[in-house]
Amino acid sequence: MNPRGTRARDVRAPRSPWARLDAVHRAVRETVAQTCALVAPRDCPCGAEGAWLCEGCRTLLASAPLRVETCCDALQLLDAARVHEEGPHQPAGVDHAPLLPVLALGEYTGDLQRLVLAWKNGGMLHLGSPIAAGLSTAVQQLGLRAAGDASGDGPLLVPVPSRLGARLRRGEDHTAELVRAMSRKGAGQPLLLRAVPTTGQGGQGARQRRTRRIRLTSPVPRELRRSGAQAVIVDDVVTTGATLRGMHEALTEAGLQVGGAVVVASARVPSRSRTIDQETLQESWHAVPTRHRSESPSRGGAEPSRGAIVAGLRERPHHR
Template sequence: MRDALTAVLRETCGLLVPLVCPCGAEGRLLCADCAALLASTPVRVDAACDALQLVSAARVREGPVGEPVGVDHSSLLPVHALGEYAGSLQDLVLAWKNGGRAHLVPAISRGLAPAVEAVADGDEAMLVPVPSRLSARLRRGEDHTALLAATLSRRTGLPFERLTARTGEGQKGRSARQRRTRHLYPAPRALARTRRDRAPVILVDDVVTTGATLRSCVEGLAGIGVDVKGAVVLAAARMPAPRTIP
């Protein structure tokens, strides 16, 4: 009886508001394939983010005079994503951040919750959304990353606090070099609760490209004494190359 009533309500609502998934599939606001995509196991993507790479060691050729033959890198912080920013996942990201599809947030938060818990690793970390430019928030009519961070807070039990800060230019349309030079300037009283509790931070964002935005957050927060444990994002512009076993 309940299933029949649900079906009738869905059909009735579909007459008033077309039920179309961001991928284009009709009949549901979120089709089964896209729901499964948002339920994917989060993976670490920081190795593919150029701006997050730090030189950890230099390799030299053995001999009387050591000659450098390469360097080893380590990541500034772990970053977890549900997948690559392409195909249906890209459609979902754009529908969520620019298309007013706030109903996607619960499904996104369910998918990212395990990543948040992995980064927190038992600590009472603070969830902090990467701040958007004011013009972007006004255009969208909401702060989409803050909404996601608040939903993740309810799902994981970790506290949530907004970051008040001035940011550099948006990343869209900028070159790779320009993306690596973005800066974030926290307000004088930014993250008052986080600083009072001396809590580490987990950053929440929509897409990571080079990692420049996350790096600017890490550096800006370090300037006010706040440590960043890691970040979770919905999608990554590049995925790490699969490791091969020799």
């Protein structure tokens, strides 16, 4: 205790000018960050604050791709259908052989749907890089299943062409930019072809969505056709698979070998793809012989039973 009864004064070292400058720098940086957040919020599409892409969504885009070709009605080949008999744990049914393998990063719902919409229509172009990284992994998995890739630069990455109106509205061709980002990550070499797609699929029936045609308006270079390199179709979302089928037909007619497709999201995943819509059932009706069906459902008659469809396909010759 001070013998004079006065309060002792704490002795502090004078603050360094560098420490003061560092404090000012932190204050300015925080002010600038808060101001920018008012103009362009730094939030993840899932709603997480403080980052343009949170760790949860980053992990979602880096998850193992899913095989979803069995969920796409337009990709099923009726000529390659196989009937399996009723067993103790499964009913009788039909197994279809898909036209090509399709890998997706996940189901088009929840956070993945928000990420896709923010990337396509929300102007969050920075999401293209992590999406491209996830699809590059999917392309590598396709390469393990595909044979005969004679190109030293990997497969040909062919984006599904966007409609002109969509490109003007977004200010870019998002699938073409995605393919370029995948190429920078070593997934393959981009092949940007001009094409004339049909009108958008919104408002169309299930049968129309499964018969989409795409016409290429730019030729495929001759050296690529002769190289034997396989093409991988790249798209954002797959629903029925009609667009992928149309691209497969267009590329095949142009002389390219199509090894598969990769998409960011799929409207259905295998665990939820067991339902068949009404138009799919009516299309299956036309493959059933007349003696196995009653009046056509389009005329108000009874619909074909599962047994009739299975019986009709069982009598059809099997093609390998």
